[in-house]
Amino acid sequence: MSFKTIFSLTVTHLLVGVIGFGLGIYALPILTAPPAPQANELSVLSKSAVFTAEFTKDLKGSDALHWGEGEVAIGDDHISLLGSLAPGPDYKLYLSPTFVETEAEFKRLKHTMKMVGNVNTFDNFIVKYSESIDLQQFNTVVVWCESFGEFITSAKYR
Secondary structure, three states: OOHHHHHHHHHHHHHHHHHHHHHHHHHHHHHHOOOOOOHHHHHHHHHOOOEEEEEOOOOOOOEOOEOEEEEEEEOOOEEEEEEEEOOOOOEEEEEEOOOOOOHHHHHHHHHHOEEEEEEOOOEEEEEEOOOOOOHHHOOEEEEEEOOOOEEEEEEEOO
């Protein structure tokens, strides 16, 4: 085989490997996610909500791979979403005392936030939290990808 053929085969095989690895990272959280909560369960929780907010795709820090949309309900011991998030690994739900909508803002203010729990589903979620968290100290719900340090979405609830 000629050098040109070997080089071409090496480059194409590496490219396919990189694309496959990237698709695997994207697909794995979708394949391993537990079943999402049903809309009727979320409807019951939203009726007892202390605050509500809306995730939208038009935030400065959101893009085609990092977004959320839907109605967020904040109750005395849970935060729920009737909507969807872009799939990804290791999502965490935070409460912030300041509205943030970019990765830079999140990183700058992370020390002022309270991590509530893990988000394991991408179509609807319910995250339970300790009643010791004072919702009045915060005004924003934030979804953050801990593994890759990526801002996903946020919503101001008061």
